[in-house]
Amino acid sequence: xxxxxxxxxxxxxxxxxxxxxxxxxxxxxxxxxxxxxxxxxxxxxxxxxxxxxxxxxxxxxxxxxxxxxxxxxxxxxxxxxxxxxxxxxxxxxxxxxxxxxxxxxxxxxxxxxxxxxxxxxxxxxxxxxxxxxxxxxxxxxxxxxxxxxxxxxxxxxxxxxxxxxxxxxxxxxxxxxxxxxxxxxxxxxxxxxxxxxxxxxxxxxxxxxxxxxxxxxxxxxxxxxxxxxxxxxxxxxxxxxxxxxxxxxxxxxxxxxxxxxxxxxxxxxxxxxxxxxxxxxxxxxxxxxx
Amino acid sequence: xxxxxxxxxxxxxxxxxxxxxxxxxxxxxxxxxxxxxxxxxxxxxxxxxxxxxxxxxxxxxxxxxxxxxxxxxxxxxxxxxxxxxxxxxxxxxxxxxxxxxxxxxxxxxxxxxxxxxxxxxxxxxxxxxxxxxxxxxxxxxxxxxxxxxxxxxxxxxxxxxxxxxxxxxxxxxxxxxxxxxxxxxxxxxxxxxxxxxxxxxxxxxxxxxxxxxxxxxxxxxxxxxxxxxxxxxxxxxxxxxxxxxxxxxxxxxxxxxxxxxxxxxxxxxxxxxxxxxxxxxxxxxxxxxxxxxxxxxxxxxxxxxxxxxxxxxxxxxxxxxxxxxxxxxxxxxxxxxxxxxxxxxxxxxxxxxxxxxxxxxxxxxxxxxxxxxxxxxxxxxxxxxxxxxxxxxxxxxxxxxxxxxxxxxxxxxxxxxxxxxxxxxxxxxxxxxxxxxx
Numbered sequence: 075x076x077x078x079x080x081x082x083x084x085x086x087x088x089x090x091x092x093x094x095x096x097x098x099x100x101x102x103x104x105x106x107x108x109x110x111x112x113x114x115x116x117x118x119x120x121x122x123x124x125x126x127x128x129x130x131x132x133x134x135x136x137x138x139x140x141x142x143x144x145x146x147x148x149x150x151x152x153x154x155x156x157x158x159x160x161x162x163x164x165x166x167x168x169x170x171x172x173x174x175x176x177x178x179x180x181x182x183x184x185x186x187x188x189x190x191x192x193x194x195x196x197x198x199x200x201x202x203x204x205x206x207x208x209x210x211x212x213x214x215x216x217x218x219x220x221x222x223x224x225x226x227x228x229x230x231x232x233x234x235x236x237x238x239x240x241x242x243x244x245x246x247x248x249x250x251x252x253x254x255x256x257x258x259x260x261x262x263x264x265x266x267x268x269x270x271x272x273x274x275x276x277x278x279x280x281x282x283x284x285x286x287x288x289x290x291x292x293x294x295x296x297x298x299x300x301x302x303x304x305x306x307x308x309x310x311x312x313x314x315x316x317x318x319x320x321x322x323x324x325x326x327x328x329x330x331x332x333x334x335x336x337x338x339x340x341x342x343x344x345x346x347x348x349x350x351x352x353x354x355x356x357x358x359x360x361x362x363x364x
Numbered sequence: 365x366x367x368x369x370x371x372x373x374x375x376x377x378x379x380x381x382x383x384x385x386x387x388x389x390x391x392x393x394x395x396x397x398x399x400x401x402x403x404x405x406x407x408x409x410x411x412x413x414x415x416x417x418x419x420x421x422x423x424x425x426x427x428x429x430x431x432x433x434x435x436x437x438x439x440x441x442x443x444x445x446x447x448x449x450x451x452x453x454x455x456x457x458x459x460x461x462x463x464x465x466x467x468x469x470x471x472x473x474x475x476x477x478x479x480x481x482x483x484x485x486x487x488x489x490x491x492x493x494x495x496x497x498x499x500x501x502x503x504x505x506x507x508x509x510x511x512x513x514x515x516x517x518x519x520x521x522x523x524x525x526x527x528x529x530x531x532x533x534x535x536x537x538x539x540x541x542x543x544x545x546x547x548x549x550x551x552x553x554x555x556x557x558x559x560x561x562x563x564x565x566x567x568x569x570x571x572x573x574x575x576x577x578x579x580x581x582x583x584x585x586x587x588x589x590x591x592x593x594x595x596x597x598x599x600x601x602x603x604x605x606x607x608x609x610x611x612x613x614x615x616x617x618x619x620x621x622x623x624x625x626x627x628x629x630x631x632x633x634x635x636x637x638x639x640x641x642x643x644x645x646x647x648x649x650x651x652x653x654x655x656x657x658x659x660x661x662x663x664x665x666x667x668x669x670x671x672x673x674x675x676x677x678x679x680x681x682x683x684x685x686x687x688x689x690x691x692x693x694x695x696x697x698x699x700x701x702x703x704x705x706x707x708x709x710x711x712x713x714x715x716x717x718x719x720x721x722x723x724x725x726x727x728x729x730x731x732x733x734x735x736x737x738x739x740x741x742x743x744x745x746x747x748x749x750x751x752x753x754x755x756x757x758x759x760x761x762x763x764x765x766x767x768x769x770x771x772x773x774x775x776x777x778x779x780x781x782x783x784x785x786x787x788x789x790x791x792x793x794x795x796x797x798x799x800x801x802x
Contacts, residue, residue: 112794114455116439117462122794129788135760201612202624224553224615226770310554313614314767329432331756332455 108338115334126339136340138315139323140347142230146319147298149234154294155287157238158245163275165246166253177250181243188240192307195236199223199308223309226316233304233317241297245290252286253279288359295355299348320344392422393692396435398451399427401638402506402679406709407700414699423696439464444684446693452678457752459682460494460501461796466683467499471694477702486701491718494680502680505701506709507716508636509655509734510672510748511562514625515632517652525631528659531570531599538608541631547607550621550630551769553614557751559769560762561672562634563603565747567596569670570661574745574802581750581800583790588761588783592665597768597775599661604769614770619643626651636674640730641713653730657737671741675749676718745802753798757789 109126113119130136161180165173183191198205201221210219222232256279264278302321305311311318311326318326320340328337395411397404404427411423426445428434432454438444439459450456459465472484484492487503494502520527523544528534538548552558568576572592579587587593603609610630613621618635619642625633626646633639640653647653660668681700683693699705706717707725714728716735726732738744751758761782768778789795 114458114462115436116455116459116464120794125794199615200620201615202610202620221553221612221615224612224770226772312554312556312763312766313770314763314772326759327756330453331759332458333756336756 105338105341108335109342111335113334114332115328119335122335126336127343129336130339130343135315135318136320136323136343139318139320140344142315142317143299143301143319143321145230146234146237146301147295149230150237150298151291151294153234154238154242154245155290157242158249158290159280159283159287161242161246162249162253163279166250167271167275177247180246183240184243186240188303189307191236191240192304195232195239196223196308199232224313226313229309229313229317233308236308237298237301237304241294245294248290248293249283249286252283256282292355295351299351389420390422391420391689391692392424393447393689393696394445395423395425395447395696396431396438396445397425397427397449398431398454398678399429400451401636401642402715403641403709403713406705406712409708410700410705411696413705414696417699421692439684442686444686446683446687446689447696448682448684449680450678450682454678455755456502456677456680456682460496464685465501466685466687466690467501468503468683468694469500472500474694477698483698483701486720487718488720491676494675494677502677502682503697503701504676504680504718505706506676506679507718508638508674508676508679510636510674510746511558511566511634512636512672512734513562513632513634513656513658514639514653514730515656516625516628517654518650519628519631527656531659531661533659534603534608535606537631538606542607546628547610547630549608549613549632549634550610550616550624551613552618552621552634553616553766555618556762556766557758558618558634560758560765561747564596564600564765566658566672567599567661568592569672569745570658570666570668571595571599571664573665573667574670574743576666577745577747578800578802580786581747583786583797585787585790586783588786589779593782594775594779597778600765600768601775614766622646632656637714637716637731637734640728641715655730655733655737657741667743669737669741670743670745671737673744673746675746675752677749677752743802747802749798749800754789754795757785760785 108119110121110123111119112122112126161176165176165180168176170176197203199207199222201207201219201224204222206222207219210216220228222228260278260282261274264274269278300321301319302325305317305319306322306325309317311322315323324337324340324344327333327340395407397407404425407427408425411425415421415423426434429451430453431451435444435448435450435454444464450459456465473482475481476483476486478486488507491504491507492500494500494504515527519525523540525537525540526533528537534548541548549563551563565577568580572590572595576587576590576592579590580593610616610621610624616624621630622633622635622639622643623646624630626643626648635642640647657669657671660666681697683690683697687693701719703719703722706719706722709715710717710722710725710731711727714726714731716726716731723735726735764773764778764781764785767773768775773781
């Protein structure tokens with residue numbers, strides 16, 4: 075019986091295996107291969123062995139991009155998780171008739187295209203005509219008006235804020251589903267025992283939300299590691315590479331500097347770094363569960 | 365009902381038979397161009413005229429500000445269009461050195477469309493310089509300056525201001541401008557290539573002469589840390605400290621900063637001759653846009669009449685080596701570079717051209733002011749050739765120049781960084797080097 079089922083298994087598995095090979099395995103192998111060449115994107119490629127790797131490890135702009143990427147991760151995880159948690163607890167515990175409206179409102183930016191969001195916030199943060207600076211000036215806080223995207227001290231924060239604004243609704247809904255899974259008897263029992271809403275949130279719901287929080291943290295980490303559109307559209311990675319993540323540096327090397335081999339090298343090394351980070355995070359989670 | 369359907373089917377078949385021979389004889393010429401400040405309407409108009417002159421030819425013009433994204437896969441797959449003008453973001457140097465473009469020397473020896481000599485004689489000889497290993501690969505029909513300075517003559521006249529002749533005059537003018545609430549410049553902050561060319565290299569040339577630029581781009585050891593480069597970096601910081609730049613300028617893009625200029629909030633803006641066409645919709649009717657050559661630097665060795673030009677490589681016309689209809693492509697290019705079409709382009713876009721005998725068509729006063737300065741200039745330098753050749757190197761250095769302006773580097777640190785990048789490029793034998801002479 076088992077022997078007879080093999081042709082069927084192969085028939086059904088083959089399309090998936092072929093597609094996976096074509097769109098996942100082949101690009102990975104191709105990138106590895108291309109990283110050994112100096113290639114301008116057309117014409118003959120010149121084999122230079124591991125020279126791209128040697129250059130990469132000595133390239134301060136690459137390490138700057140790695141640090142920027144890690145900064146995006148480090149800023150986004152606590153801010154996004156914190157806000158999503160507050161919003162989800164507020165919506166679930168408010169017992170307001172408007173809870174569904176609040177949920178939709180907070181989720182709304184998530185359905186907007188990234189390009190539209192970036193354009194909107196770039197206009198709002200414009201140093202001369204932006205709504206943010208105009209508002210600050212109107213309420214007498216003109217000294218706080220800044221070229222938000224044009225100075226290193228605020229540019230990365232502005233991008234993080236825009237990503238948080240856009241994505242926090244998604245994580246709010248994710249955590250909200252976790253909160254709704256908390257048995258209502260547990261919350262009721264706490265209320266009967268005289269616990270306040272704040273105490274219920276911190277001492278009852280939060281410990282039971284560990285799973286959804288971990289999932290949300292991993293999602294945020296993965297999205298922050300591959301951040302591209304927001305810095306590309308809002309600052310182009312500037313000023314002077316202060317908001318340039320690895321993905322944008324790789325794009326610059328390939329499509330602006332026409333160093334496709336070097337861009338492939340960046341991809342390979344960064345994939346290894348991300349793989350290592352993922353292993354560490356999964357290990358930590360495993361240890362946590364034990 | 366069945367009969368009606370049969371009759372319609374028969375009619376379609378007969379129509380197909382009648383039409384197909386004509387269709388089969390029609391050749392489609394595919395033209396792909398960068399949709400930027402130089403515009404594409406005049407090309408589309410010329411394409412229609414050319415098709416009218418050649419009933420069996422259709423010319424399909426595709427214009428896109430991101431045309432390089434469409435061109436790259438077409439070249440890689442060996443299926444390029446017949447004619448391209450790829451714009452500034454396409455690796456034209458890589459395409460030429462890799463044999464992707466057809467040498468046009470033979471075609472340039474053939475008669476021009478206007479019938480007054482060879483096609484080569486159509487152009488101003490000195491400007492026909494898209495060359496590699498002695499062969500001509502591109503036709504730079506449009507002449508553009510580099511990142512030169514522009515001002516509003518009316519504003520200067522009304523305020524009784526003098527056009528600055530020396531760098532010291534700029535400081536006096538800055539005081540006068542600030543008294544009226546204006547600044548001298550709004551930089552295109554997020555695009556450092558504008559002010560790297562229009563400010564830094566302009567300063568280097570005025571301080572150290574064109575030779576200093578040649579040495580730097582020919583990667584002579586120590587050139588980037590030499591006195592003209594260091595002094596130009598120091599002068600940049602001095603200008604910043606003196607309040608030359610509009611606050612918030614580092615967050616502006618090119619259209620933002622240019623708009624500030626046309627709104628009268630700044631006295632100057634740096635851009636090429638495409639500026640007028642690019643900003644047409646926001647230029648006030650009474651605005652008197654004029655070219656201003658960079659002021660002379662006190663004690664500087666540089667020719668004060670020298671004008672920064674653009675290499676024009678990205679804006680040139682090319683016939684790919686694998687074009688399907690190369691002869692037709694060349695014939696179309698001859699028509700496109702004819703005096704009639706060129707004059708139309710100059711009238712529509714206010715652009716300057718390399719085609720001889722077309723100056724009478726120049727209606728733009730701004731372009732006329734460039735032409736006047738060109739007639740008085742003893743030399744020109746097209747530094748963008750370096751960017752065409754070493755894009756990675758130049759983008760590193762102009763990002764660092766942005767860093768200088770935002771306080772990431774001191775003048776010395778900036779020059780050392782640029783020198784380290786030059787050294788890295790010099791030692792990289794995988795990159796084909798090129799000799800620059802301005």
